[in-house]
Every structure is written in structure tokens, then in C-alpha cells.
Amino acid sequence: MSILNNAIESIQLGMEDFHNDDPRRVQSAIRNLYAGILLLFKYKLQQLSPEGSDEVLLKTKIIPTINPTTGIVVWVGKGKKTVEVHDISERLTALGITNIEWNRLSTLQSIRNNIEHYFSTLPAERMKEAVANSLHLIIQFCEPYLGQQPVDILGQECWELMLNEATIYDAELQSCRGNLESVNWPFPEVGESIPKMRCPECDSELLRVTNTQAIRNDINFLCSSCQEEFTYPQIVGPAISEAMAGRNHWRVKDGDQAVTGDCPECGEDTFLLDHNECASCFYELEYTECEWCGESLVLEDQYLEGTCGYCQNRYDRIMAE
Ligand SMILES: [Zn+2]
Ligand SMILES: [Zn+2]
Ligand SMILES: [Zn+2]
Incomplete structure (x- = not known):
């Protein structure tokens, strides 16, 4: 039961520090919130670990042993090191804990890592983003997988504070997304x-x-x-x-052309192969047709400066004779 208690305490402490303007308190608010959310997930891994496995699902290192009485191979946890974000989401997903937006946990982790960088100036909005992500994770996880309402776990005061901040943040995010969605982007991919x-x-x-x-x-x-x-x-x-x-990964795996390629102009992986134009700097292909055979040229032919690979090859062979 103690992991759950630690999780609750951490989240409550985080929310207590949330309204403090002291930058050290801002840091500890994020640290506590992040630690608390991780502990909540770890609590589930602890619960799911078989008895006598030394909390196998919580441990980074897992080794097989043979049970002397049954002769059956069992996996047990070894050492003190416990799982990190990636293992937590991977193991819980494998154990049927689905419908959790794990990208919210990675965002929380990156805000947590950024606080060193932004020591005194972490924008208030990023704090709210951390709270909003935590709240959504708690909603997605607590009732379905711990069988308890978030408010019962965290207490009225803490839960209402989270709910308020997250509601404000979500409304602001929605307004920003509405603005972006109203733009006439040059390509659907944008x-x-x-x-x-x-x-x-x-x-x-x-x-x-x-x-x-x-x-x-x-x-x-x-x-x-x-x-x-x-x-x-x-x-x-x-x-x-x-x-x-x-x-890109799936397209190439299926034998199709990727969506993007490296743009010769801006160097970003933003040249849209379907549109023959860079989504970022609007570079267009300099050479579109082979000057010898008329074949259409693509991004990867550009370095030949106007010929296709086939003609260039043939030319090189003739010249080598
Ligand atoms: Zn900014
Ligand atoms: Zn470009
Ligand atoms: Zn050609």
C-alpha cells in the first residue's frame, strides 16, 4: 500500500507548491507531480507482480530462476533499480492497460527535464500543461485500472485544484488549435x-x-x-x-516512396515527395526531366544535375571504355 500512499502524497505536495511564485517551489511542484504520477503507475506494476517474484514488474533487471519445489522457471526482480517511463508504459500496455495517452507522460517527463534549464523562468503555462497532462493520465488510469475515483484517491482540495488548472489550460490549448486549424496551410501535411x-x-x-x-x-x-x-x-x-x-517508416516498409526526404535547400527532412516541394522552405526541384531521355527526375536524381541515373550510368560506362 505504501507506493500508492507515496504517489498520493507526491501529487498533493506538487499541487500545494503550484501556486507559489518562489522558483524553487515551481521546481519542486513539477518534480513532485511527475514523481507522483510515475508512482501511481508503479503501484499497478507492483500489484500485478506475482507473489514471491520480488516485485518483478517494478525492476529494471529481471532474471529467471527455478522454483526448487515445483521445478518451474519463474522470473524475479534483481537489484534496486526500478523501471523508467519507457518500461512502465511498455509493461502496462503488454498487461492490458490500454487507452492511456502515454505521450502525455513523455511530455510530463520533458517538462520535468526542462526545469533545470528554465530554473527561474519556467513559464506559468508550462506548469499548467504539466498539471493538465497529469490530470488526464489520472482520469484515464484511476477509475478503470485502480477501481477508484480520482477525487477519492487525491482528496477534494487537491483534485479541484488540478481540475481548475487543467480546465483553463485545455481551453487555451483548444483556442490555439482552433486558430491553427483555421489557417490555409500550403500542404495538407502541414x-x-x-x-x-x-x-x-x-x-x-x-x-x-x-x-x-x-x-x-x-x-x-x-x-x-x-x-x-x-x-x-x-x-x-x-x-x-x-x-x-x-x-515514412510504414510507407518504406510497404515498398512505397516515403512522404518526406532531406531538402537540398534547407537541410530539413521536409521535402514532400508527393508534391515535389519542401513544406518548410518551398524549394522546388531544380531538374525535373532527364536532358537525354526525358524521364521525370525525382529528389534523389538532383545531384546528377539534369540527367537520370540510368543515362548517367550508361554515359559513365561508355566514357570508361
Ligand atoms: Zn514559448
Ligand atoms: Zn527546404
Ligand atoms: Zn535519362
């Missing part, structure tokens, strides 16, 4: 990358464009969290390459 758009300065997802009527390179972004402004490629470049990574 619109699909909205969930991956992050402020390069403070890593917040609370981005909006300053003029929703602007198009292409005239689109500029404003971060609602740190109030910095950013140009189109600063936000779109990293978002596209992150958002399309998964699709």
Missing part, C-alpha cells in the same frame, strides 16, 4: 503536423499564428506561453519531420 508544433524557445504547444489569413512564408507564429514570435520554417520544419517519421 495541417496534419499541428499536434507536433512546439515553441522552439520554451517547448510549449500553445502556438497560434498572428494572422490566420496569411499564406505560405508570410505565416508567423506567436507562443502564448513565452510570447516569442517565430517564422513559418522555425515551427513547421521540425513539426513536419517529427509528424511524418512514422508514416
Whole structure:
């Protein structure tokens, strides 16, 4: 029972420090909140560990042993090191704990890691983002998998505080997303990358464009969290390459062409192969047709400066004779 108690205490402590302006308190608020959420998941892993396995599911190191009476191989935990974020989500998912948005846990982890960097200036919005992510994880996890209502676990005061902050944050996020979704993006892939758009300065997802009527390179972004402004490629470049990574993987695996390739102009993985144009810097193919055979040229032929691979090869062979 003690892991659960520690989890609750940590989350409550985190929320107590939440409204304090002292930067050290901000740090401890995030640390406690993050630690508390991890403990909540670890509590479930502890519960699911078979008896006599030395809490096997909680341990990073797992070794097989033979039970002397039954002769059956059992896995037991070894050492003190306990599982981290990746193992926690992987093990719980394998054990049927689904419908948890694990990306919220990774976001929480990155906010937790960022506080060293932002010691005295962690924007208030990032704190709220941490609370909102924690709240959603608690809702997704507590009732379905611990069989208890969050308010019963955390207590009225703590739960209401979380609920208030998360509601404000979610409303702000929704308003930002509404702004981004109203933009006439140059390619559908940019619109699909909205969930991956992050402020390069403070890593917040609370981005909006300053003029929703602007198009292409005239689109500029404003971060609602740190109030910095950013140009189109600063936000779109990293978002596209992150958002399309998964699709690239599956497409290539199926033997199709990837969605993006490395742009010869801006160097980002943002050249859209289906559109023959870079989503970030709008570079277009310099050579579109082979000057010898007329074959269409693609991104990877560009380094030949106007010929296709086949013609170039043939030419090289003739010249070598
Ligand atoms: Zn920012
Ligand atoms: Zn480019
Ligand atoms: Zn050719």
C-alpha cells in the first residue's frame, strides 16, 4: 500500500507548491507531480507482480530462476533499480492497460527535464500543461485500472485544484488549435503536423499564428506561453519531420516512396515527395526531366544535375571504355 500512499502524497505536495511564485517551489511542484504520477503507475506494476517474484514488474533487471519445489522457471526482480517511463508504459500496455495517452507522460517527463534549464523562468503555462497532462493520465488510469475515483484517491482540495488548472489550460490549448486549424496551410501535411508544433524557445504547444489569413512564408507564429514570435520554417520544419517519421517508416516498409526526404535547400527532412516541394522552405526541384531521355527526375536524381541515373550510368560506362 505504501507506493500508492507515496504517489498520493507526491501529487498533493506538487499541487500545494503550484501556486507559489518562489522558483524553487515551481521546481519542486513539477518534480513532485511527475514523481507522483510515475508512482501511481508503479503501484499497478507492483500489484500485478506475482507473489514471491520480488516485485518483478517494478525492476529494471529481471532474471529467471527455478522454483526448487515445483521445478518451474519463474522470473524475479534483481537489484534496486526500478523501471523508467519507457518500461512502465511498455509493461502496462503488454498487461492490458490500454487507452492511456502515454505521450502525455513523455511530455510530463520533458517538462520535468526542462526545469533545470528554465530554473527561474519556467513559464506559468508550462506548469499548467504539466498539471493538465497529469490530470488526464489520472482520469484515464484511476477509475478503470485502480477501481477508484480520482477525487477519492487525491482528496477534494487537491483534485479541484488540478481540475481548475487543467480546465483553463485545455481551453487555451483548444483556442490555439482552433486558430491553427483555421489557417490555409500550403500542404495538407502541414495541417496534419499541428499536434507536433512546439515553441522552439520554451517547448510549449500553445502556438497560434498572428494572422490566420496569411499564406505560405508570410505565416508567423506567436507562443502564448513565452510570447516569442517565430517564422513559418522555425515551427513547421521540425513539426513536419517529427509528424511524418512514422508514416515514412510504414510507407518504406510497404515498398512505397516515403512522404518526406532531406531538402537540398534547407537541410530539413521536409521535402514532400508527393508534391515535389519542401513544406518548410518551398524549394522546388531544380531538374525535373532527364536532358537525354526525358524521364521525370525525382529528389534523389538532383545531384546528377539534369540527367537520370540510368543515362548517367550508361554515359559513365561508355566514357570508361
Ligand atoms: Zn514559448
Ligand atoms: Zn527546404
Ligand atoms: Zn535519362
